Amino acid sequence: MCGICGFISKSTITTEQLRAMNETMYHRGPDDSGEEIYPAKDAYTVGFAQRRLSILDLSESGHQPMHSRDKRLSVVYNGEIYNFQEIKEELKDYPFCSSCDTEVILAAYLKWGIACVDKFNGMFAIALYDRETEEVYLVRDRIGKKPLYYWYCEGNMAFASELKPLFQYPDFNKKIRTDVISRYLLLQYINAPDTIFENVYKLEPGAVLRFKGGQVTTWKYWDVQKVYQENKSNPVTDYTQAKEELKELLNRSVRLRMISDVPLGTFLSGGYDSSLVTAIAQEHSKEPVKTFSIGFQEEKYNEAEYAAQVAKYLGTSHTELYIDEKEMFEMVDSIPKYYDEPFADSSQIPSMLVAGLAKKDVTVVLSGDGGDEFFCGYNVYDRVGQAQKLDGLGEMLYRFCNLPGIHKTGIMNKLPFKIRVIAKNRDKNTKTQITSDNYLRVVRKMVKEEGIPLHYPIESRYHEKNWQERRMLLDMDTYLPGDILCKVDRASMKYSLESRCPILDRDVMEYSYRLPHSFKYGNHVKKRILKDIAYDYIPKELLERPKKGFSVPIDKWLRGPLKEQLLTMTEHNFVKSQGIFDADFISGMVQTYMEHEDGGPATGANYSKLMWSYFVFQQWYDFYMK
Numbered sequence: 001m002c003g004i005c006g007f008i009s010k011s012t013i014t015t016e017q018l019r020a021m022n023e024t025m026y027h028r029g030p031d032d033s034g035e036e037i038y039p040a041k042d043a044y045t046v047g048f049a050q051r052r053l054s055i056l057d058l059s060e061s062g063h064q065p066m067h068s069r070d071k072r073l074s075v076v077y078n079g080e081i082y083n084f085q086e087i088k089e090e091l092k093d094y095p096f097c098s099s100c101d102t103e104v105i106l107a108a109y110l111k112w113g114i115a116c117v118d119k120f121n122g123m124f125a126i127a128l129y130d131r132e133t134e135e136v137y138l139v140r141d142r143i144g145k146k147p148l149y150y151w152y153c154e155g156n157m158a159f160a161s162e163l164k165p166l167f168q169y170p171d172f173n174k175k176i177r178t179d180v181i182s183r184y185l186l187l188q189y190i191n192a193p194d195t196i197f198e199n200v201y202k203l204e205p206g207a208v209l210r211f212k213g214g215q216v217t218t219w220k221y222w223d224v225q226k227v228y229q230e231n232k233s234n235p236v237t238d239y240t241q242a243k244e245e246l247k248e249l250l251n252r253s254v255r256l257r258m259i260s261d262v263p264l265g266t267f268l269s270g271g272y273d274s275s276l277v278t279a280i281a282q283e284h285s286k287e288p289v290k291t292f293s294i295g296f297q298e299e300k301y302n303e304a305e306y307a308a309q310v311a312k313y314l315g316t317s318h319t320e321l322y323i324d325e326k327e328m329f330e331m332v333d334s335i336p337k338y339y340d341e342p343f344a345d346s347s348q349i350p351s352m353l354v355a356g357l358a359k360k361d362v363t364v365v366l367s368g369d370g371g372d373e374f375f376c377g378y379n380v381y382d383r384v385g386q387a388q389k390l391d392g393l394g395e396m397l398y399r400f401c402n403l404p405g406i407h408k409t410g411i412m413n414k415l416p417f418k419i420r421v422i423a424k425n426r427d428k429n430t431k432t433q434i435t436s437d438n439y440l441r442v443v444r445k446m447v448k449e450e451g452i453p454l455h456y457p458i459e460s461r462y463h464e465k466n467w468q469e470r471r472m473l474l475d476m477d478t479y480l481p482g483d484i485l486c487k488v489d490r491a492s493m494k495y496s497l498e499s500r501c502p503i504l505d506r507d508v509m510e511y512s513y514r515l516p517h518s519f520k521y522g523n524h525v526k527k528r529i530l531k532d533i534a535y536d537y538i539p540k541e542l543l544e545r546p547k548k549g550f551s552v553p554i555d556k557w558l559r560g561p562l563k564e565q566l567l568t569m570t571e572h573n574f575v576k577s578q579g580i581f582d583a584d585f586i587s588g589m590v591q592t593y594m595e596h597e598d599g600g601p602a603t604g605a606n607y608s609k610l611m612w613s614y615f616v617f618q619q620w621y622d623f624y625m626k
Contacts, residue, residue: 002025002028002029002051002052002053002078002161002493002496002498003022003025003028003029003050003051003053003078003160003161003162003493004048004049004050004051004064004076004077004078004125004127004148004159004160004161005018005021005022005025005049005050005076005158005159005160005161005165005166006018006046006047006048006049006076006127006158006159006160007045007046007047007156007157007158007159007169008040008044008045008046008047008136008156008157008158008211009044009045009047009156009157009158009171010042010043010044010045010155010156011156011170011171012045013037013045013047013169013170014037015035015036015037017168017169017170018035018037018047018049019033019035019049020168021049021158021160021165021166021168021169022035022049022050022051022165023051024162024164024165024167024168025051025160025161025162025164025165026051027338027493027494027495027496028051028053028078028161028162028493028496029050029051029052029053029496030051030053030496031052031053031054032051032052032054032062032063033049033050033051033052034049034050034052034063034064034065034076035047035048035049036048036049036065036074038074038129038131040129040131040134041134042213042214044214046074046129046136048064048065048074048075048076048127048129049065049076050064050065050076050077050078052064053363053496053498054261054262055080055260055261055262055363055364055498061097061098061099061100062098062100062102064076064077064102066102066103066106067106068106068107068110069094069095069097070110071131072110072130072131072132073106073109073110073128073129073130073131074128074129074131075102075105075106075126075127075128075129076126076127077102077105077124077125077126077127078124078125078126078146078161079122079123079124079125079126079141079145079146080101080122080123080124080257080498080500081101081104081105081120081121081122081124082121082122082253082256082257082259082505083119083120083121083122083256084101084104084122087104087108087119087120088104088107090111091104091107091108091111094107094110094111101122105120105126105128106128108120109128109130114137114139114208114210117139117208117221118221120141121256121505121506121507122141123141123145123146123500123501123504124139124140124141124145124146125138125139125140125141125146125147125148125161125203126138126139126140127159133212134212134213135210135211135212136157136210136211136212137208137209137210137211138150138159138203138208138209138211139203139207139208139209140203140204140205140206140207141205141206142205142206142222142506142509143205143206143370143476143480143481143485143504143509144192144204144205144206144480144481144482144485145481145485145489145501145504146161146489147161147162147202147486147489148160148161148202148203149161149162149163149166149195149200149201149202149203150200150201150203150209151166151169151172151197151199151200151201152199152201152216153171153199155214155215156171156214157211157216158171158172162340163195163197163200163340163341164340166200167624173198173199174197174624174625175197175198175199176196176197176198176580176625177194177195177196177197177198178447178448178449178451178579178580179449179450179451179452180194180195180196180451180452181342181447181449181451181580181617182443182444182446182447182449182450182451182452182454183451183452183453183454184196184342184344184613184617185443185446185447185610185613185614185617186435186440186443186454186610186613187479187482187483188343188344188345188483188609188612188613188616189343189344189345189479189482189483189486190341190342190343190482191456191478191481191482192204192205192481192482194452195341196341196342196620197341203218204218204220205222205477205481206220206221206222206223206224207219207220207221208220208221222506224473224476224477225461225462225463225473225477227509227510227513228462228473228513229463230513231510231511231513231514232513232514234514235514235515235516236511236514236515236516237516239519239529242514242515242519242529243529243532243533245511246508246511246512246515246529246533247533247536249505249507249508249511250276250277250280250502250503250505250508250533251280251283251284252505252507253502253503253505253507253508254277254280254281254284254366254502255284256505257366257500257502258281258284258285258366260363260364262362262363262364263290263361263362263363263364264289264290264362264363264364264365264366265289265290265291265292265358265361265362265364265365265366266278266281266289266290266291266292266316266365266366266367267291267292267293267354267358267365267366267367267368267499268291268292268293268307268310268311268316268318269293269303269306269307269368270293270303270304270305270306270307270308270309270310270543271303271306271368271543272368272371272377272527272530272531272534272543273368273369273370273371273372273377273503273527273530274307274367274368275310275368275534275537275538275542275543276368276371276530276533276534276537276538277366277367277368277502277503278291278310278311278314278316278366279314279534279537279538280502280537281366282314282315282316283537287317288315288316288317289314289316289317290316290317290319290358290361290362291307291311291316291317291318291319292318292319292320292321292354292357292358292361292365293307293308293311293318293319293320293321293354294320294321294322294323294350294353294354294357295320295321295322295323296322296323296324296350296551297322297323297324297325304320304322306542306545307320308320309542310538310542310543313538313539313542314537314538319357319361321353321354321357323350323353325553325556327353328349328350328353328552329557329561331349331352331353332349332557332562332619333619334352334494335348335349335616335619335620336616336619336620336622336623336624337623338352338490338491338493338494339486339490339620340490341620342613342616342617342620343483343486343487343490343616344609344612344613344615344616344617345483345487346551346552346554346612347487347551347552348487348490348491349552350552351487351488351491352491352494352495355491355492355494355495355497355499356494356495358495358497359495359496359497362497363496363497363498364497364498364499364500365492365497365498365499365500366499366500366501366502367488367499367500367501368501368503369480369484369485369488369499369501369503369504370480370501370503370504370509371503371527371530372527373472373475373476373479373480373484374472374476374503374504374508374509374512375512375520375526375527375528375529375530376468376472376517376520376521376526376527377526377527377530378475378526380471381468381471381472381521381526382524382526383434384432384434384467384468384471385467385468385521387422387425387431387432387434387467388431388466388467388468390422391422391425391431393422394419394422394423394424394425395423395426397412397415397419397422397423398412398423398424398426401415401423412424417436421434421435421436421437422434424437427455427457428459428460429457429458429459429460430453430455430456430457430459431459431467431470432459432467432470432471432474433455433456433459433471433474435454435455439607440454442589442607442610443610445582445585446581446582446585446586446589446610446614447580447581447582448579448580448581448582449580456474456477456478458474458477459474462474466517468517468521469517485501488501515529531543554608554611554612555608558593558608558611558612558615559594562615563594565615566590566611566615567590569614569615569618569619569622570586570587570590572584572587575587578621581614586614589607589610590611593607593608593611
């Protein structure tokens with residue numbers, strides 16, 4: 001069940017207009033749809049709509065909008081409450097008429113109020129209308145697996161799983177927020193609560209929104225920093241105990257996510273996280289689990305052979321598809337259609353291809369997302385750890401280079417690049433977001449408006465001295481929901497495919513906070529405890545190798561088949577008329593980028609990510625704003 005939208009408005013909105021909003025999300029739920037409008041207090045009307053991808057209870061009793069038996073409540077909902085059967089046991093007084101988790105939401109709210117969300121373990125975006133209190137609630141899952149946007153202006157609100165339904169809302173005005181564009185160019189995504197449009201917001205992960213009497217109130221029922229601190233105070237100090245308990249939690253999480261009334265499989269890259277999830281799924285399956293992987297013709301990108309070896313060892317029913325550059329390139333035009341706002345993580349392209357492959361055989365897939373953020377898997381955590389060791393020296397150099405008399409000599413800029421970056425990294429609120437100040441200057445020069453800070457100035461809120469742990473928490477708040485989970489959601493929903501992430505189970509996430517950092521990163525071994533659990537299922541020699549990931553040859557494309565398109569996007573009069581970018585600087589930057597394929601003195605290959613971010617923005621602009 002995969003797409004919701006609606007409104008709370010004093011304007012006259014017809015059922016046909018609500019249906020037009022809903023139909024923009026057909027790809028999220030092709031099996032069923034429903035649109036209803038209800039009169040409310042103070043001249044408001046409430047409209048609820050849903051596009052359904054049937055996963056549990058395929059009958060008509062799972063149709064949405066769904067109402068409580070007493071007609072007090074109406075709900076539309078996207079996602080899965082994996083522990084709904086357990087919750088249902090506590091609600092035996094309620095006269096259930098379906099076997100789906102949607103009805104459990106209604107019954108739970110009637111018993112516990114909006115605090116019922118604390119009981120839900122799953123991925124969800126919920127909109128609920130309470131006629132007795134005249135309140136509309138929006139709720140998003142803890143880590144942001146399911147998207148939820150809302151537009152709020154002059155006492156009226158509209159909401160949706162994607163931006164496209166809001167474009168069809170009669171009162172919506174597409175006015176770009178230029179202050180978020182610089183950070184987007186740097187990071188390649190726009191993080192909650194920000195969006196690309198004025199008056200439009202993403203409901204943050206773990207948040208509740210209440211609309212009442214034209215006023216909006218939001219709060220967090222699950223916050224990374226608070227939950228981390230609460231669990232950290234109750235540590236598991238015995239490694240053997242931690243390994244066995246985490247292993248059991250992962251097993252339970254996978255079992256819950258295998259509950260489905262439609263075919264189910266797994267994404268299998270051959271890496272630790274997807275291999276572990278697949279191994280556990282196979283252990284709990286009577287049939288060979290269907291597994292899917294993408295292979296690349298270029299050896300330096302290809303991991304398919306490793307995935308095939310893992311699949312053979314586990315005995316799964318494995319499907320792999322080798323793709324060439326042409327097939328990846330053909331996906332470029334679909335980026336703005338399915339990603340709604342500028343989103344430039346180029347791994348979205350192979351993600352869409354593997355989702356399309358899986359959809360031919362299954363409707364639900366399990367993935368290994370979350371393992372890197374919660375168990376210290378990214379290479380950036382190595383670099384952050386090294387930077388912390390050098391921070392004292394960096395501070396000494398910074399103070400020395402800024403002494404009267406010394407400063408004028410420009411000695412700071414004569415230091416080796418890596419040392420200079422460490423020395424200039426003095427902001428305590430952004431310590432782990434280490435970036436060359438020259439690079440940041442280029443980003444700022446690209447856009448006319450300075451905008452919001454390029455880095456997230458929030459690191460002190462984590463109260464964590466270890467830079468690796470601090471960066472992991474920051475990634476859980478930003479990069480994981482804003483980039484990784486957004487990428488997977490849009491890529492899978494393009495093909496009406498539901499992706500489930502066992503490592504992002506509430507109990508697994510919270511248990512990870514109880515583990516000493518040395519259990520996750522020990523002796524320079526990333527994801528130490530996850531790897532040790534994986535070795536209980538799969539021989540070490542099948543898993544231990546450098547991580548490749550999904551790579552796309554964006555430099556080759558931007559200087560080749562996309563060159564003319566990029567040059568058109570940087571045409572001086574067009575860029576000037578947009579009023580967003582500095583036309584002169586962009587023109588010079590692109591020219592230098594084209595001339596220096598080997599890296600160049602200023603804006604060669606080192607700035608390919610910025611070029612791709614700019615290209616994707618203009619592609620999006622052309623698709624939605626022209």
